[in-house]
Amino acid sequence: MIPDEVFRSLAIQTESRLVMVVIDGIGGLPVRGKTELEAAKTPNLDRFTSKAVCGLIDPVSYGITPGSGPSHLALFGYDPFRYEIGRGVMEALGIDIPLSKDDLTARGNFATIDGRGIIVDRRAGRIPTEKNREICRFLGKEIKEVEGVRISIYPGKEHRFVLVFRGEGLRDNLTDADPQKDGLKAKGTEGLSQEARRTAEIINLYLKKANEALKSFHPANTVLLRGFSKIPHIPTMSEKFKLRPAAIATYPMYRGLARLVGMEILKTGETLQEEVETLKKYFDQYDFFYIHFKKPDMAGEDGNFKMKVKAIEEIDRILPSIFKLKPDVLVITGDHSTPTPLKSHSWHPNPILLFSNYVRPDRIRRFTERDCQRGQLSRFPAMDVIPLMLANGLKLKKFGA
Amino acid sequence: MIPDEVFRSLAIQTESRLVMVVIDGIGGLPVRGKTELEAAKTPNLDRFTSKAVCGLIDPVSYGITPGSGPSHLALFGYDPFRYEIGRGVMEALGIDIPLSKDDLTARGNFATIDGRGIIVDRRAGRIPTEKNREICRFLGKEIKEVEGVRISIYPGKEHRFVLVFRGEGLRDNLTDADPQKDGLKAKGTEGLSQEARRTAEIINLYLKKANEALKSFHPANTVLLRGFSKIPHIPTMSEKFKLRPAAIATYPMYRGLARLVGMEILKTGETLQEEVETLKKYFDQYDFFYIHFKKPDMAGEDGNFKMKVKAIEEIDRILPSIFKLKPDVLVITGDHSTPTPLKSHSWHPNPILLFSNYVRPDRIRRFTERDCQRGQLSRFPAMDVIPLMLANGLKLKKFGA
Secondary structure, three states: OOOHHHHHHHEOOOOOOEEEEEEOOEEOOOEOOEOHHHHOOOHHHHHHHOOOEEEEEEOOOOOOOOOHHHHHHHHOOOOOOOOOOOHHHHHHHHOOOOOOOOOEEEEEEEEEEOOOOEEEEOOOOOOOHHHHHHHHHHHHHHOOEEOOEEEEEEEOOOOEEEEEEEOOOOOOOEOOEOOOOOOOEOOOOOEOOOOHHHHHHHHHHHHHHHHHHOHHHOOOOEEEEEEEEOOOOOOOHHHHHOOOEEEEOOOHHHHHHHHHOOOEEOOOOOOHHHHHHHHHHHOOOOOEEEEEEOHHHHHHHOOOHHHHHHHHHHHHHHHHHHHOOOOOEEEEEOOOEOOOOOOOOEOOOEEEEEEOOOOOOOOOOOOOHHHHOOOOOEEEEHHHHHHHHHHHOOOEOOEOO | OOOHHHHHHHEOOOOOOEEEEEEOOEEOOOEOOEOHHHHOOOHHHHHHHOOOEEEEEEOOOOOOOEOHHHHHHHHOOOOOOOOOOOHHHHHHHHOOOOOOOOOEEEEEEEEEEOOOOEEEEOOOOOOOHHHHHHHHHHHHHHOOEEOOEEEEEEEOOOOEEEEEEEOOOOOOOEOOEOOOOOOOEOOOOOEOOOOHHHHHHHHHHHHHHHHHHOHHHOOOOEEEEEEEEOOOOOOOHHHHHOOOEEEEOOOHHHHHHHHHOOOEEOOOOOOHHHHHHHHHHHOOOOOEEEEEEOHHHHHHHOOOHHHHHHHHHHHHHHHHHHHOOOOOEEEEEOOOEOOOOOOOOEOOOEEEEEEOOOOOOOOOOOOOHHHHOOOOOEEEEHHHHHHHHHHHOOOEOOOOO
């Protein structure tokens, strides 16, 4: 792995423009002999593949199925084992809550307890989202702070919410305040270090107050908290790579991940066209763009092969307008595989293509898992994509004499 | 990465002969569709490729453009991030100055300062090399030592020279005594640790004396020093791999790098023929030979595609006389790419072929970047070449039971 200080000493700012297109959940598995990419008609991708170098990337490591957090960190050039993004933070990013480095986050469930404090339903019967919003509004007004720590509650879907504690000196090495199982007694959190004990006390005080406030809200008469976390101390892409990076994504979680590494978040719309319009609009103002296309992952999670093929074909049709901007370096890849037979993220490597003026095109004709495996980039860790892009943009000086 | 102690416990001395042919700057980029290797007629290489296993090696890491130091260290089996070779040491090696482990080196420039000590020309108008030699002779006689530390000055080209401080306890964690820009005041060096302060004082005393001595030498009326460095503490190839290694290279820098890892430097001539004659002459006396062919890199740096093709073809013609020696293991590869379109080293991987009695020939027919990418060795770090050669020479015992 390339040490951080090597990048710091080698990276230089130049005018070259790097574009990283991330197709969420792109990799798949064969169904009747063909993967989603193999079944899709992708004339633009194919044409472009012929001019590029190809390979396969591993999001994190052989056999590891990554969440969106680690897979994106790796693509952004960070070691996903070194920088962990907690569940609370991921949930907060997913609903676009701005976080500062002092904020402590937690994922929450509304749940049902009986008279003896035993959890009888960890999801409070999956109360409707509308009901959830109503309870959050109530709780938010009822408990604004505990011992000087400000508390905000943000509703999610059904029984889920995000809690943010804002104050100085909060720690996140805490046990879950959630027994993870029905039939057990609800419990508070414990601090795993001397310094974390005060934080645990504050959270446990909050839980006590919340239980009192929720008495009349059966089945949502208690809260369970888990995944206590703060944002990791992570150097920005500008500090680490001397890039001026910007992100274009329609989903808040990906914008949040990009914000974690210091990207500027560009306002965009809901469609592929709008995302590419945004890229065009800001193309002169940044030198690195991360553009995220979400749909293939959703189709993969649904197990809908045809819909994933369609989503890929739709992306293929938008690509020429990206090529037209003439980025100096263009990468097209995925953050992880979401094969329709698995209906979930998977550990499989993903195809990647890299185009610049300084590649040896490797005679690969199609952008699929099995074609790209014969490419010159070979199979390599996603973390090495950014160094390669920097090199191809002539943004890295020589190492050593 | 294989830990050093693993090699120490597994390596054994045997009679098998390993030959590593390093073609400097071999890798290229396509010009009118073909790379330099693809355009060259290389019947001998092609014939040999068919009997060997092939692959691509990365000198240092994806995207990193290596200097000759790191790329050679990697080929010799050392982690280039662990052992850094400073600029001063590289310059000293480049003009064949023998260095011991106590010697502190620096790169120097003759420069011009005005009456207020402001640098007006960091290169002293690029004085002729002959003038440089004359000033170095004078300075060398004028300042032989400072506080018991002996000082030697060696002229390079134009305004460049190398300074060597010889004495005990000298440190190299020092700032450059060079503001790197015209228009700034010349400055001394600073020690970056308590122990380095004494070294800094000695160097700054030297600078004071040199400035006085050079008063009448306008435009070369001061010296700038940078890249203070000592040779790294590096186990020899004999310690690490139990090899008896020898080096054949026409350029001093490569002989110097080989000396750093404990190779015996064999006296040779200027031509390919003479290098191969040297190999033949000493073939019984060592069990590892590094033989370095320089020309393709020079043509690459000049951006001269035709000359690089010619240099490759010339090397192809000499190869049969190496094959004739019947080395047990033969590797042909490059230290880094020097594509003619870039006129410089680059980050691209280089083709490698390995021949021994124990390979599964992989049906690759030509020794080019794009053919070798389909080889059985796949794409791998240059650091792993030596372990592979040792194995093929049956010089590594089984690891574990």
